[in-house]
Amino acid sequence: MRTALWSILVLLCFFTGEISGCARRAPTSIDDSNTIHTFLPKYLFIDIPNRLIVHSSKPLTKITVNMIAFEQSSDDIGLTVFNNLEPTTIINSLRGHIKYVYNLKYLVPIEMEPGSPFNLLLNYFYCPEGGCRETEDETKITMVKTVQFMKHFTIIMGETDKPMYRPGDKIRFRFVALSSRQIVPYSGSLTWPEYRAVGSSWNDKYLEEIGEHERDRRMKPP
Numbered sequence: 001m002r003t004a005l006w007s008i009l010v011l012l013c014f015f016t017g018e019i020s021g022c023a024r025r026a027p028t029s030i031d032d033s034n035t036i037h038t039f040l041p042k043y044l045f046i047d048i049p050n051r052l053i054v055h056s057s058k059p060l061t062k063i064t065v066n067m068i069a070f071e072q073s074s075d076d077i078g079l080t081v082f083n084n085l086e087p088t089t090i091i092n093s094l095r096g097h098i099k100y101v102y103n104l105k106y107l108v109p110i111e112m113e114p115g116s117p118f119n120l121l122l123n124y125f126y127c128p129e130g131g132c133r134e135t136e137d138e139t140k141i142t143m144v145k146t147v148q149f150m151k152h153f154t155i156i157m158g159e160t161d162k163p164m165y166r167p168g169d170k171i172r173f174r175f176v177a178l179s180s181r182q183i184v185p186y187s188g189s190l191t192w193p194e195y196r197a198v199g200s201s202w203n204d205k206y207l208e209e210i211g212e213h214e215r216d217r218r219m220k221p222p
Contacts, residue, residue, distance in 0.1 A: 049105035066121040111196035115151040
């Protein structure tokens with residue numbers, strides 16, 4: 001039954017592309033004895049953490065996520081590293097197969113225009129069957145995920161004081177600005193990237209630093 005469910009999930013990923021959980025692994029440094037599945041939203045928020053769930057057949061030692069903006073990767077600006085990983089859940093199936101589940105919070109490090117697509121280069125590190133004596137002994141699996149920013153950070157909703165009116169009646173409106181902070185339940189501190197990707201053409205695209213004053217302003221309610 002579990003195998004059938006996984007097969008259905010793979011087919012949904014292939015035909016709809018709405019679930020980012022079936023990316024191909026890189027052809028180098030692959031251990032066929034370990035299977036990794038990654039689940040994250042197709043549309044990411046810019047000011048709150050995005051949920052990143054990883055299922056692995058072996059315990060992971062490190063996960064790195066490199067945001068590639070304008071087809072340019074940056075190991076210092078766009079890189080996020082998850083160290084000292086501990087699985088949130090360990091699933092032991094009836095066949096005796098153990099699966100390690102990691103529930104992570106990913107913050108987007110670079111601001112882009114709403115709706116802009118970009119790639120995430122994910123590297124998963126773990127020790128082979130014989131264990132690791134040095135860091136160089138670790139095995140790495142690489143995946144590339146294509147995601148994009150939410151198209152609208154703020155949604156304006158309006159309502160009237162009653163559903164029906166007669167000719168000559170006064171109409172009263174009330175408007176409410178809803179952002180991801182109200183739509184998605186999150187009680188932690190808000191955040192904003194320290195860099196933005198700018199440029200009007202492919203020849204002059206670059207990254208620039210966002211000032212602290214502007215970042216504080218962007219994190220305030222709309």
